Amino acid sequence: MKPCYRDTMDPNIVLGLAKRRGFFFPSFEIYGGMAGMYDYGPLGSAMKNNIESLWRKNYVLHEGLSEIFSPIISPEEVFRASGHLAEFSDFSVQCQKCKQAFRADHLLEEVVDNPDSMSQKELGEAMVSNDIKCPSCKGELSEPVAVNLMFKTTVGPLGGRDGYMRPETAQAMFFNFHLLHRFYREKLPFGIVQLGKGFRNEISPRQGITRLREFNMMEAEVFFDPENKVWPGFAEVADLKLRLLPDGLEEQELSLKDAVSKGIIANEPLAYFMHVTKKILLAAGLDDKRLRFRQHLKTEMAHYAEDCWDCEALTGYGWLELVGVADRGCYDLQSHIDHSDAELTAFIRFPEPIEMEATVIVPNLSALGPLFKGKAGAIATRLGEMPCDGLDATMPIVLDMDGEEVTVPANCFTISQEIKKVSGKRIVPHVIEPSYGLDRIFYTVMDHNYKEDGEYVTLGLPIAIAPIKFGVFPLMTKDGLDDIASEVDKKLRQKGLLTYYDGSGTIGRRYARMDEAGTPFCITVDYESKEDDCVTIRDRDTKDQKRVKMDDLDKVAISLADSSLTFEAIG
RNA sequence: GCAGGUGUGAUCUAGUCUGGUAGGAUCCAAGCUUCCCAAGCUUGAUGCUCGGGUUCAAAUCCCGGCACCUGCACCA
Known part of the structure; x- marks a missing residue:
């Protein structure tokens, strides 16, 4: 079993561990499965919650953005305004001979004006009248077929309004702008976040949970006065560095300040949220050496975007986009203004x-x-x-x-x-959008933290992310050790720490189970505990042990869990 | 969607060519063992991707579906 890429994990190993330990596995498996759909199991759900909490801690608590929660099913008008309806309704043709697929409008670009605005029938007729053949083998092409990448539904059981499952969580943060701006007492800048599911009817989902049809996102929209694009925290982090791969330039490490002043990153807030992204991903346990920010090429960037950077991680699937940080200008708000009667603007008061x-x-x-x-x-x-x-x-x-x-x-x-x-004056605010693919981050957390020593597998998760914080074992399930251990377990759970009580198998096997699940610490009650009221705490990564008074255990455990205490520092 | 490959307990796999009782390892469970790093012993549970066909007989041969992998295309 060879790794897919040098120095990176074979995805099959991660997938195997994920399934065996209940992190994630294909959905509906007993009914044959369904491509692009995965379940998060018991440990996976807990870890997903932990990643979300880490994200909220940064965006909501630290940056002061506010969270909203809006419907997944949305009326068609929303996506007409957002551009998704047009973008997601391509017409595709296929070569009868070499079976390659092409976008019909692309083939007609040279010979017809505005092919992307043509109907299916018009495109078909134009293909015939212009005698369009397969560009690679000159074979005959099929009729254009509509490719719609959004899941469509009808709202109302007897037929009613057309609706779609949202392909991103962002739109609600735009079309509710007037209410949210008011909530923020009509000041700029301010930001909104939303976490939730998005849906894309991918043509061919692949690669585990990294390209799902139903996927989890964590998105923020930060609104600015276009003439005053500044974010308060920038100065504090201006000297910190990012690994950048700018369009057309060599990969380089630059401080936020330098990247902005050299014009490589378009503005300070964009650089700031790239920094926030890096901070969160490192806290989630990703490997700094396998992270970079890649600037979108001019050709791949949406025409309205001012600048866009993807945070990518090197995984067993190659470089994987985890986060996109984009300056979308005023495009989204302006578009909803154009398609509705809403006044999605801000009033900027002059000093005098x-x-x-x-x-x-x-x-x-x-x-x-x-x-x-x-x-x-x-x-x-x-x-x-x-x-x-x-x-x-x-x-x-x-x-x-x-x-x-x-x-x-x-x-x-x-x-x-x-x-x-x-x-x-009344302006349409600009927006900076950091958009995180939760499932891909989840996968990369497992990929980057998988460690193997011979047959022995350890998942080196940071405690903030680890689904189980403490394993709790009696050395033997008798002589009252099991009662003491149960008591310890119960006490820690009462303090809000997720534990795992395990009394079966040898002690080594129990440590091994917890190591594979990424549990950072294990607490063992042994015969001495009955004499000295102490238990041992064992560190996953060093396998070192320390004895701690049972009376102090709560405090020590809580401090370890919130990282205010390190294992080495335990007295 | 197209082409190719693959599909055997939770995991890894033997068996498929040449049809004839599905085998191993790991894991899991119960038990024994004063048991601190996957020890050992005993016992146990779980499997041929699904459907159809050929045949006395199909994991094995044929057809189709589904899923996974790779490439193409797609990727707001």
């Missing part, structure tokens, strides 16, 4: 109100009304909006009202000079 002298047309409604009847309102609005440069107050104004020429006599308006006080 600005007084501006302006020439304005003031409609005279008492003259307009009788003359134009029902159209008077629309005409008055148009007059108020039109530029007044060079207008003569004594001449009639000619308007084009939906193709109809309307002459407004001079008595229907006046032109006057006004002083306008402007106290601020």
Whole structure:
């Protein structure tokens, strides 16, 4: 069994361990399984919760972003605005001879204008009339077939509104912007997070839990005044380094400050959240040497994005994208503004109100009304909006009202000079989006922490991530040792620590079981415990043991669990 | 979706070519052993991916589905 890539884990070994120990395994297996669907087992669910807690600790507690929780099924309009409907509805053709698949609109790009806006039927006709053949073997191509990567459903049992399972959690943070901005007392910057499931009907899911059809995300949207893109914590971390692989340049280690000042990373907040990403991934136990930030190539970056970096990890599947940190500009909010009537903007107050002298047309409604009847309102609005440069107050104004020429006599308006006080301006905020693929991070945690010494397997999980914090054993299940151990186990659970009581098999076997599950510490009650009221604590990574008074055990265990105490420092 | 490969207890695997009682190892469980690093002994549980066909007889041969792996395509 060879590793897939040099110095990286064979995924089959990780998959085997995951299944054997209840981290994760294919779903619906007794019914033949379903590609792209996995279950998290008992240890996996606990570890997934721990990764989420670590993430929340950073984003919600430390950075002060707030969490929302919104529906998975969303109406079609949301995805028309987000662009997913168009993006996910490609038409694909296949070569009859060499079986290769191509996007129909791509093949027509050279010969037709705007092929991506054509219907399935139009594309098919255009393919025939332009005599399009397979680009690689010149074979005959099939009819275009719709490829929709979103799961569609109908809301209402008797048919109703079309809906889709969201392909990302982000949209709710955009279309609720007006409420969330108000929640933040109308200040910028502020940020929102959402954790939850997203769905993509992948054509061919592969590689375990790294490309699922139903997957878990942890996303943040941080909103900024585009003219003032700063984040308060930046200065503190400006000198810390990141491993960067910029588009078109060599891989290099740069401080946040230098990367921004050299224009490699577009702005400070983007660099800041890249740093936050690195911090979280290291705390989750990923190997710094196998992490890098790769900048999206100009060609792969969405056209509206200002800059985008993927945090990638080297795993048994090669380099795997775990996190995307993107500056999406104002694209998402603007798009929802365009598709709805909502005012998803922020009002930026000037330090001092600005007084501006302006020439304005003031409609005279008492003259307009009788003359134009029902159209008077629309005409008055148009007059108020039109530029007044060079207008003569004594001449009639000619308007084009939906193709109809309307002459407004001079008595229907006046032109006057006004002083306008402007106290601020309305802007569409820019957004920086750190988006984390939880399942991929989960996989990489196992990949990077798998250690083998001969046959002996240890999962070196950090205690914050480890599903079980302490194994609790009686050396023998008799002479009352088991009662004492049960008592210890119960006490630790009451303190909120997940333990695993095990009295079966030899002591070595029990340590081995816990090592493979990634449990950092084991507590053993032995015969001496009955004399000295002490138990041993054994460290997974060094196999060293220390004796601790049972009365102090709570405190020691809690401190070990929150990493405020190290094993070496136990007195 | 296409092409190729693979599918035997929870895991790794022998058996498939050449049809005839499914075997081993690990793990798991119960027990013995004053048992601190997968020791030993006894006992036990769990399996041929699913469906159809050929045959007296199918893990084995044929057809189809499903899943996994690799490549292609796809990857907001």
